[in-house]
Amino acid sequence: xxxxxxxxxxxxxxxxxxxxxxxxxxxxxxxxxxxxxxxxxxxxxxxxxxxxxxxxxxxxxxxxxxxxxxxxxxxxxxxxxxxxxxxxxxxxxxxxxxxxxxxxxxxxxxxxxxxxxxxxxxxxxxxxxxxxxxxxxxxxxxxxxxxxxxxxxxxxxxxxxxxxxxxxxxxxxxxxxxxxxxxxxxxxxxxxxxxxxxxxxxxxxxxxxxxxxxxxxxxxxxxxxxxxxxxxxxxxxxxxxxxxxxxxxxxxxxxxxxxxxxxxxxxxxxxxxxxxxxxxxxxxxxxxxxx
Numbered sequence: 001x002x003x004x005x006x007x008x009x010x011x012x013x014x015x016x017x018x019x020x021x022x023x024x025x026x027x028x029x030x031x032x033x034x035x036x037x038x039x040x041x042x043x044x045x046x047x048x049x050x051x052x053x054x055x056x057x058x059x060x061x062x063x064x065x066x067x068x069x070x071x072x073x074x075x076x077x078x079x080x081x082x083x084x085x086x087x088x089x090x091x092x093x094x095x096x097x098x099x100x101x102x103x104x105x106x107x108x109x110x111x112x113x114x115x116x117x118x119x120x121x122x123x124x125x126x127x128x129x130x131x132x133x134x135x136x137x138x139x140x141x142x143x144x145x146x147x148x149x150x151x152x153x154x155x156x157x158x159x160x161x162x163x164x165x166x167x168x169x170x171x172x173x174x175x176x177x178x179x180x181x182x183x184x185x186x187x188x189x190x191x192x193x194x195x196x197x198x199x200x201x202x203x204x205x206x207x208x209x210x211x212x213x214x215x216x217x218x219x220x221x222x223x224x225x226x227x228x229x230x231x232x233x234x235x236x237x238x239x240x241x242x243x244x245x246x247x248x249x250x251x252x253x254x255x256x257x258x259x260x261x262x263x264x265x266x267x268x269x270x271x272x273x274x275x276x277x278x279x280x281x282x283x284x285x286x287x288x289x290x291x
Contacts, residue, residue, distance in 0.1 A: 039064050042119040051218040059115035074131050077117035084110040085142040092149030104228025107146045111221035140177045154234055162234050169241035239268045
């Protein structure tokens, strides 16, 4: 309120100023509320459980913060994802055992931050085919960089067989992504890699839907981060590798190889179940502490 001297009534001008101030305050509150609602509606229907309950709330909070700065663009947010992915690759390639932990955490951080560019694009009506293509290519490059870096890290630490299996999985992953991208391009769609996921979801099978959810980046990035903290990154990498072999064998119609890969994956999952507790975590002092 405007302070008034004793015995003096506010003039009409003073009352108008007070009303104007109140109107501006209420208008700002409504604009902030509308801004939060706009960003809240930038989520995707196809978000998996990890993305829906963990990644999306965090990425939308970051998007609201970044949108306060004039001139913020989706491309700038994509550059942020690239920066996180670069730090992730550096940790995996040169960080040794501690680099696996930091690499896993940064991989999950890149997965969370990856939603920011799309949210900013949808909130500011800047969505475009070129932006979607750049986002898809960034996702694919981050995934390949993580598996490659983790395989290299593991091979450096005298786990050469596991590292070799990881490298084979990287080659198959890269080849598969390239073929999916070319298939989308030939059909006139934007250069994306969701053909397998869309095909699995269209089958209305709980098994194929579960495989599609597990294969989603948000899910396996979270799993890799947890396994890196628990000291079980090698085992999870093997599950991922044989999962890639399983999907390829399934599409090729080779039931024998698909069954073998599924058996290996089940065995590794059982190993994780019986070895997760007590798991090992690398402390900042580079000592192994039992949880």
